[in-house]
Amino acid sequence: MSLLITEALNPKTLFTGYLTKRLLKGAVAPLMISALGMMSAMNVVAQEDLTQDGLEEVESGSVYEDAQGSTMVNAADSSLDNSIEHSEDAYPDGDVVYGIRYSCALNGNTRRVEVDYPNGPEPLPCIVNYYKDTEQPGFQSTLWQAMSTPGYCEQNAADFVGKLIGWGWSCEEL
Structure with missing residues (x-):
């Protein structure tokens, strides 16, 4: 045996x-x-x-996932013109809980950057959404997503808001 x-x-x-x-x-x-x-x-x-660890194509652009399992949508590929609505279909597990919200203003225009947590109080997964409220009402673009790297969405959202401020926008955290 x-x-x-x-x-x-x-x-x-x-x-x-x-x-x-x-x-x-x-x-x-x-x-x-x-x-x-x-x-x-x-x-x-x-x-x-x-x-x-691979990359896959989606309608809104190229999704790149790094070795830590975080996902980033390349906004340049999507031209920031694809819209995803918040609905029960988008988040079948429950309502979206907004974790961090920024509001930015410039010349009467308003833009928002929000970190969404589809699983309620859980910090992962997370999604960073970008809105152009006055220029294109109803416009929404997903900039980043993370499934397994804590702080990834929050850091990228803060960095993006920093870029908006550098471009002349006045931003505040709500």
């Missing part, structure tokens, strides 16, 4: 029909089935890691 276990752990014989036949004839068939199940689970985890 120890020979069979040694063979089962040997990568050269793991996938051969010979080993499978021997294991299925012996009392250690559950061991082989369990080992194959573990390898399948490891493959699923590896695929999830590839998904988290």
